[in-house]
Amino acid sequence: MKKSPMKLESSQTISGVDFENYFQPGSLKEALEIKAEYGRDITIAAGTTDLFVAYYERLHTIKNWLDLSKIDELKYIKFSEKNVKIGAMTTHLALKESEELKGKFPVLQAAAADVGSPQIRSRGTIGGNIATSSPSGDLLTPLLSYQARFKLETAGKSRWAAAEEFFTGPKQNIMGPKEILTEIEVPLPKNDSSGYWIKIGRRKALVISTLNFSLVLEFNKEKISRAGLAMGSAAPTPVRLKKIEEMLVGKSLDELDHRKLGEEVKKQIAPIDDVRGTKEYREDVAFETMINALEDIESRRG
Amino acid sequence: MAKLDVELTVNGEKYNLKVGSQERLLDTIRKQLKLTGTKEGCSVGECGACTVILDDKAVNSCMVLTAQVDGSQIITVEGLESKGGLHPLQKAFIEKQAIQCGFCTPGMLMSALALIKENPQPSKEEIKTALEGNLCRCTGYQQIIEAVEAAAEEWGV
Incomplete structure (x- = not known):
């Protein structure tokens, strides 16, 4: 059942059920010992910015906490x-x-x-x-x-x-x-390298990526000597697109067919439909983003 | 499980508190310390109404366990006003009409304070970035940005 947005009070209050154990070790050694003892029965708290969303109104279902913030x-x-x-x-x-x-x-x-x-x-x-x-x-x-x-x-x-x-x-x-x-x-990348990053979402801040994209190119003279291309929200995991990387290596920027590479990116990813965008939308954006990234890097390198 | 002992300095005053292990900083501030200026909006870090300053950084107090911040310095909206009256940020919010319903205001003020403390002369873009984690659904952002600009000009620590 969906909770009314007009709820009077959060149930995540001080009167709730307390955790069984809350560990806040001051050293990594202690943290590793505690993790060894509890295994999957303990939840690690780092910045908790994802955890508190995933466990909204059911923080009490986490029995044991390993808080790393003091290490x-x-x-x-x-x-x-x-x-x-x-x-x-x-x-x-x-x-x-x-x-x-x-x-x-x-x-x-x-x-x-x-x-x-x-x-x-x-x-x-x-x-x-x-x-x-x-x-x-x-x-x-x-x-x-x-x-x-x-x-x-x-x-x-x-x-x-x-x-x-x-x-x-x-x-x-x-x-x-x-x-x-x-x-x-x-x-460390080689001294002569260029990169491109973009996060696509419904607004600029406070948003989970509909798609994110990063490209890092290393150059030897004007030839691409190494390429690192990866995308997020485009498959069940963040993915490195090695096949495209191989198509880039050994070429100079002006030898690249941007549209063809964009089409290839579309083929290499496996996005889904969800609340942030459709599969089709993500494929189209991936195509455009690949072209924009190459154009941007080319223009910056003159 | 027994309550945990924590020591917090809130708005310059030291408190020794017993907190539940699942108690959020927001709950401690509102329910134990009765400082109800800090608001609970979305409860999942998206609206910024619960923003406080924790060791000089703006944070969402709905996403922090009080036990995690034992020993920390916290500033809430109640920490702005002094014997000398309203804080320059508060005055600027009034002057620029940057408040309508007021629910987002305490969080906006805290994000703005964290910014100006670190960067006394922020650009408009820097102000927008500093406030990007605070949603306002009625005043409109323009007046809020202008208020922060005015306060920084006048006061800029």
């Missing part, structure tokens, strides 16, 4: 010669404001600036965005384009997962019951 060792953006390492509890706001990220990963930064609203960006985290694994997660497409990998830790062990192997379905991923996502590592 300062998971909040950082560290650059080295080869890559950037980002702590999982780094907020969208911190990504948006990082000067170094602006120069080296403009597409990721533009995506972070387009998430929700200032209120959402100051709480929501990159780790939460990844672990929630929504097909429309705004940071996920740039992370696919830049070929990021994610560090998954358990008490005593860790493994790395490539972004494109991580997502398995809508809000599903390969994480095991005892694992916590702790770090995101993104290799």
Whole structure:
């Protein structure tokens, strides 16, 4: 039954049923031990901007909470010669404001600036965005384009997962019951690179993407030496479009047939009809977006 | 489960509170502290009526567990007015007629305050971005943006 929007009072109040356990460890080590003990019976709270929507008026059904917000060792953006390492509890706001990220990963930064609203960006985290694994997660497409990998830790062990192997379905991923996502590592693109990001939605702010798109091209002289193309809300998971990437590599921008590439993008995605748009609409927008992206990059490179 | 002990500084005053583990910051502010200036609108982070300032950042208080923010500094709309009278932002909202029904106003004021504290001379675009998480369904945004511009000009911390 649909709740009346004119409800007098939220049922999510202080008189509700309390959780059984609320853990707020100050270190990753403690957090991993708690996760090892509870497995799937504990819910991780990062920025909680997705969680509170998913559990609207039924927060009490979550029995055990693992709140990572006090773990300062998971909040950082560290650059080295080869890559950037980002702590999982780094907020969208911190990504948006990082000067170094602006120069080296403009597409990721533009995506972070387009998430929700200032209120959402100051709480929501990159780790939460990844672990929630929504097909429309705004940071996920740039992370696919830049070929990021994610560090998954358990008490005593860790493994790395490539972004494109991580997502398995809508809000599903390969994480095991005892694992916590702790770090995101993104290799630095070559100095000569250009990118394009766009989020399509019904309005500019506070919107879940009807479609999002990121393209990163690296150049050697004027030839494309590497391409990273990804789209969100275009398939059951955010997807990297490798076939198109292959069509771009080795060519110079003026050798590309934009319309043909746009048509190919349409073929490579598998969108659905939902409240934010139809399959047909998404395919048409994907086509246009691919053309716009190439034109935009071409005009900026002169 | 037993209540959790938290210490919060709200509008400069320190409170030691016992909170339920599922208590949202919004509930603590409205029901325990009786500061009802902060409004509950959509309850899912889309309208911004419940915006407060948490450690210098605007947040939706409906999406934060009070237990998560133990030790934090919070400013609500009640923190604006002082013995000297209304805050420049409040005065500007009145002067520019940026209030009609008033339900979104406390949240708008908090988003504007967070902006001006960090960026005393914001451009119009920066004001629009700062307010993008606050919905208004009757006043119209133009007067609100003008009010923030006027306040920043006059006061710009």
